[in-house]
Amino acid sequence: MFERTESVKFLLRRTGQRDEKAAEALAEALGDLPLALGTSRSLHQGDWDILRGLLEAISEERNEIMRYGKPDTYPETIATTWEISVKAATKEMPESLDLLNLCAYLSPDLILRSMLVKGSEHLPDPLASVFKNDVEMDKALASLRKYSLIDFSGDGFFIHRMGAGRDSG
Numbered sequence: 001m002f003e004r005t006e007s008v009k010f011l012l013r014r015t016g017q018r019d020e021k022a023a024e025a026l027a028e029a030l031g032d033l034p035l036a037l038g039t040s041r042s043l044h045q046g047d048w049d050i051l052r053g054l055l056e057a058i059s060e061e062r063n064e065i066m067r068y069g070k071p072d073t074y075p076e077t078i079a080t081t082w083e084i085s086v087k088a089a090t091k092e093m094p095e096s097l098d099l100l101n102l103c104a105y106l107s108p109d110l111i112l113r114s115m116l117v118k119g120s121e122h123l124p125d126p127l128a129s130v131f132k133n134d135v136e137m138d139k140a141l142a143s144l145r146k147y148s149l150i151d152f153s154g155d156g157f158f159i160h161r162m163g164a165g166r167d168s169g
Helices: 004-015 020-029 034-040 051-066 076-092 095-104 113-122 127-131 134-146
Strands: 150-153 156-159
Touching: 004 020, 004 034, 076 095, 076 134, 095 127, 095 134, 095 156, 113 127, 113 134, 127 134, 134 150, 134 156
Parallel strands: none
Antiparallel strands: 150 156
16 A cells, blocks of 8 residues: 555656645545556546546446445455446447456466467457457557556466456446
């Protein structure tokens, strides 16, 4: 867990904003958890340009998540930022949700692109079509990476452990 001052500095640096009060409120809402703060780094893009907007989105998403019960594996702040990231990636590239869900059934360890391409014949469309087209596959992976849901490594990628083994949609 970060100290509050570390969280505020981190958020201001990542978002390019200067509103310390908004950054402090967001840090508090995220529980000063590095994972939640790290995930939020991608949320300031597009619809999430302002720290206050982030705080509002997190509050709304948290209320929606809590309707289904408190997450028992991860703190609710991480679950909230995860869900916001998944929704943002899906809005950008709908097939990225199918890719994320498929990867949740694989391993959080290295997933090779070549494995997905070879196995695409066993998958339904539109996901199968994504794996058969390098540009579409790059777009789906980039969408997930942009929102900190995966990290690249050579010819493969790692899904964040929070997404492994659970339905992300």
